[in-house]
Amino acid sequence: MTTYQVIQGLEYCPDAAAIRHAIIEVEEGYVDTHDEYDQTGYHAVAYLDGVPVATGRAYHDPGSTVYHIGRVGVLAPHRGKHLGIGIMGQLESQVRKVGGTRVELSAKSSARTFYEQLGYSLDGEEYTIQGCPHVNMYKNL
Numbered sequence: 001m002t003t004y005q006v007i008q009g010l011e012y013c014p015d016a017a018a019i020r021h022a023i024i025e026v027e028e029g030y031v032d033t034h035d036e037y038d039q040t041g042y043h044a045v046a047y048l049d050g051v052p053v054a055t056g057r058a059y060h061d062p063g064s065t066v067y068h069i070g071r072v073g074v075l076a077p078h079r080g081k082h083l084g085i086g087i088m089g090q091l092e093s094q095v096r097k098v099g100g101t102r103v104e105l106s107a108k109s110s111a112r113t114f115y116e117q118l119g120y121s122l123d124g125e126e127y128t129i130q131g132c133p134h135v136n137m138y139k140n141l
């Protein structure tokens, strides 16, 4: 059975921190994935039969109704089971609930199709972050 939790503040959501570490830092080799938005942001976690397997984060700049989604990842053995879609759905619902009107994100170019299937549109040219090609994408809620 798949269940989801959305919690504000990474310090209250160690499962999100652990999954992010396993995927984004260990598997993909990014550094410095923590910032000030971890504290104010919403962290979604997917559980498969009680085991945490996927995460993602949404935050906004104070005074804005634009939210930013990122740090999205599903543990490798569990990809392709629509858990990524589930995490995005949880985050978008949370954004709507707190008055957000638009979501923006920086997608790895290899994941562009994943976000397009969820209704996100391309915004601008490709660029690199820590050597990896990315594109900006957005969706009005």
Ligand SMILES: CC(C)(COP(=O)(O)OP(=O)(O)OC[C@H]1O[C@@H](n2cnc3c(N)ncnc32)[C@H](O)[C@@H]1OP(=O)(O)O)[C@@H](O)C(=O)NCCC(=O)NCCS
Pocket (backbone or CB within 6 Å): 023, 072, 073, 074, 075, 078, 079, 080, 081, 082, 083, 084, 085, 086, 106, 107, 108, 110, 111, 112, 113, 114, 117
């Ligand atoms: C990208 C990622 C989050 C997708 O999660 P997932 O649970 O495997 O994806 P889902 O099962 O929800 O896929 C939903 C749809 O998107 C497609 N899709 C998933 N990943 C894709 C990718 N990298 N490229 C293109 N399409 C993709 C799936 O085929 C699926 O389509 P379908 O409904 O026709 O079967 C996951 O592969 C992952 O964690 N990758 C490593 C970390 C990463 O790249 N994060 C994104 C950073 S921007």
